Amino acid sequence: xxxxxxxxxxxxxxxxxxxxxxxxxxxxxxxxxxxxxxxxxxxxxxxxxxxxxxxxxxxxxxxxxxxxxxxxxxxxxxxxxxxxxxxxxxxxxxxxxxxxxxxxxxxxxxxxxxxxxxxxxxxxxxxxxxxxxxxxxxxxxxxxxxxxxxxxxxxxxxxxxxxxxxxxxxxxxxxxxxxxxxxxxxxxxxxxxxxx
Numbered sequence: 001x002x003x004x005x006x007x008x009x010x011x012x013x014x015x016x017x018x019x020x021x022x023x024x025x026x027x028x029x030x031x032x033x034x035x036x037x038x039x040x041x042x043x044x045x046x047x048x049x050x051x052x053x054x055x056x057x058x059x060x061x062x063x064x065x066x067x068x069x070x071x072x073x074x075x076x077x078x079x080x081x082x083x084x085x086x087x088x089x090x091x092x093x094x095x096x097x098x099x100x101x102x103x104x105x106x107x108x109x110x111x112x113x114x115x116x117x118x119x120x121x122x123x124x125x126x127x128x129x130x131x132x133x134x135x136x137x138x139x140x141x142x143x144x145x146x147x148x149x150x151x152x153x154x155x156x157x158x159x160x161x162x163x164x165x166x167x168x169x170x171x172x173x174x175x176x177x178x179x180x181x182x183x184x185x186x187x188x189x190x191x192x193x194x195x196x
Contacts, residue, residue, distance in 0.1 A: 178192045
């Protein structure tokens with residue numbers, strides 16, 4: 001890179017700084033070789049001891065917290081037990097109220113039926129029960145227009161004929177025979193002309 005770029009080129013300066021730092025590190029390693037040190041202290045045991053101390057501290061805090069919350073938990077348990085017993089009593093009361101309401105409605109209906117039956121017996125009306133409910137027919141049974149018109153025409157004809165006959169018999173004041181004239185006038189008839 002030094003042959004291609006000028007010395008003030010930034011990537012080239014960075015690479016030279018890295019090379020310089022690596023040489024310094026190698027020199028330090030050669031001057032200070034690694035050596036083993038043995039101590040009478042066990043690092044793992046020390047770590048376990050510190051963790052044990054922390055756990056004991058947490059245990060004390062948790063026990064204090066448990067002692068502080070134990071009365072609250074007991075109070076909640078008692079309240080839950082009381083609510084459970086109250087719910088059972090409420091369920092029994094609701095069931096009893098429903099049964100009582102059904103019995104009341106049944107007794108009211110029976111009482112009303114007995115009262116109606118007694119009233120019918122006092123008035124000597126036979127107590128009738130419905131054997132089969134009425135149903136609506138699929139096609140109408142009446143009015144039949146043709147039959148009604150025919151019956152109306154026959155009835156009108158008969159009534160008009162009857163009226164004509166009654167008018168002829170009762171309202172006609174003419175005399176038909178010589179005997180009717182004698183009976184009505186109390187005078188003898190001298191002559192009568194035949195109809196034809």
